Amino acid sequence: xxxxxxxxxxxxxxxxxxxxxxxxxxxxxxxxxxxxxxxxxxxxxxxxxxxxxxxxxxxxxxxxxxxxxxxxxxxxxxxxxxxxxxxxxxxxxxxxxxxxxxxxxxxxxxxxxxxxxxxx
Numbered sequence: 001x002x003x004x005x006x007x008x009x010x011x012x013x014x015x016x017x018x019x020x021x022x023x024x025x026x027x028x029x030x031x032x033x034x035x036x037x038x039x040x041x042x043x044x045x046x047x048x049x050x051x052x053x054x055x056x057x058x059x060x061x062x063x064x065x066x067x068x069x070x071x072x073x074x075x076x077x078x079x080x081x082x083x084x085x086x087x088x089x090x091x092x093x094x095x096x097x098x099x100x101x102x103x104x105x106x107x108x109x110x111x112x113x114x115x116x117x118x119x120x
Contacts (some may be wrong), residue, residue, distance in 0.1 A: 022043060027040070069108075072078065083108060
């Protein structure tokens with residue numbers, strides 16, 4: 001692909017692969033012209049847009065997020081007593097019998113260094 005070819009919206013995996021290869025080729029050059037830089041920026045946007053729509057990950061529930069984080073950190077319910085106060089509360093949150101409070105979300109996001117948004 002050269003700088004004079006007008007890119008279009010990516011609709012297929014083959015087009016995406018073609019644009020990825022074109023972007024890679026541009027990135028291998030020592031210096032880019034102004035037009036090539038613009039083309040690289042545009043290809044990046046088109047590729048990102050296609051991949052965000054095509055390969056979007058499903059959103060986890062707060063319960064799934066907490067269970068995943070506990071598993072990844074090798075934690076048991078008793079390890080979160082400082083956040084929840086009682087093992088029964090942790091159990092109820094994990095089993096979806098109880099919603100997380102704003103304070104618990106704040107503490108969890110600090111503990112695991114993640115965005116509070118993960119638990120909404």
